[in-house]
Every structure is written in structure tokens, then in C-alpha cells.
Amino acid sequence: MEPPLQTRRSADLLRRLPILVILLVAAGGAVLLHDRLSFEALAQHREALLAFRDAHYGASVLAFLAAYVAVVTFSLPGSLLCTLTGGFLFGLFPGVLYNVAAASVGAVxxxxxxxxxFGARLSQRIEAQGGAVARLQAGIRESEWSVLFLMRLVPVVPFFVANLLPAFLNVPLHRFAVTTVLGILPGALVYTSVGTGLGAVLARGEAPDLGIIFTPQVLGPLLGLAALSALPIVLKLARKGR
Structure with a gap:
């Protein structure tokens, strides 16, 4: 016996409430926080942040993790600034661990x-309707690990897109979590390292060089990892071609 229509509607609303709240906060944050989460704001408060870290290290770690998780979960502007701040406050190690942990939790x-x-029902509708989109979905599922790694490793894929697209394709949680942690680690190492020198840069009134990830010595290894991730896809296509 099916539950009453009103009960089903209430259940649907409760299921969709978290993502609706996230979308609402994300829209508001894009307008209200665009100018507040900036290098200028960090430069203005850097002495206070360092003093709080020195006086209350444990509390500063928890506050940083909570803020970073919130930024990623609600897709607020400032995720890159958070990564740099992790290096600025806590050094390369354990700063990179804090950055990866917070970004991964927020992404999950x-x-x-x-x-x-939306994801589970949307995936089911795509499969039921068939067509090109369903074939694309089936192709992605054949190489989910590789595709998920590629979305994290290739710098041109926006972070929030790499969080939402797997949800719409109903990717298993464990695959999403593992590829997120391992896939963002190389970029996190680079930007956390940049953050370790952020104090001196801000003291001079300058902004850090965020284009460092596109330099040959950094981009080359990242593209190499991306090529290794894509290799299983290429091999599958080659076998199908034969």
C-alpha cells in the first residue's frame, strides 16, 4: 500500500531541503561575501589571526576546519583563499592535511x-529515457574511477562542478570520497606551499602568484597524473574499437 500523497510530498521536501538550503546560502554568499573573502581582508586581519593561533592553537584549528567545510559545502567564494590560509597559519604540514580534510568533508x-x-531520481530518469545522455552516463560508469580522478586533477574543472556532477550521476559515496581526497592532494600541496609564504607577500602589500599551478614544473606532473588516470579509459576504448 502506497503512502498518502501528502506524506510522499512531505518526504520529498525533507529530502530536498538540505540542497535547497545550500543553493539559497550559495546565492546569498556570492552576493554578500564576494568582497569580504579576499586577500585584502586576510591582510587586514593577519596579525589577529596569527595571535589567536599562537594563543589557542586547538581552537584555531577547529575554527579553520569549520570555516573551510562551510565554504565548500555551501559553494561560497573563497575556497582557494582558505587553502592559502591553511598554509599561512599552519605551514605546509600539517596545513595541507587540514586543507584536504576540510575540502573533502565539505565536498562529501x-x-x-x-x-x-535530485541525484538518485535524476539518474533513474536518464536511464529510463535512454538516448545520448543515458549512453554518456553508462560510459562514465564504465570508468568511474578514472573519470572522477580526472575531474579533480585537471585544473579547468570547477571544484563545485566536480562535487555536483557525480551526485547527479548517482556515483557511489566511497568512490567519490576516495577520488576526492587523492585527487585534490596534488593541488592542495601546491597552494598550501604558496600559502606558507603568504605572510611576507601580504606584508609587502602584494597578492600571491596563483598562476603557479600553470607553470611547467607544476602543470607537467599534474597532467602526467591526469594521463595515468585517463589510461584505463583509453584502453577500454581501444579494446572496443578492436
């Missing part, structure tokens, strides 16, 4: 909210 929370709200 956004993924779960999107999948619960």
Missing part, C-alpha cells in the same frame, strides 16, 4: 545533499 556533504535531493 554537498555531494550527499545533492544526491539525496
Amino acid at each position: 556533504l554537498l555531494f550527499l545533499a545533492a544526491r539525496a535531493g
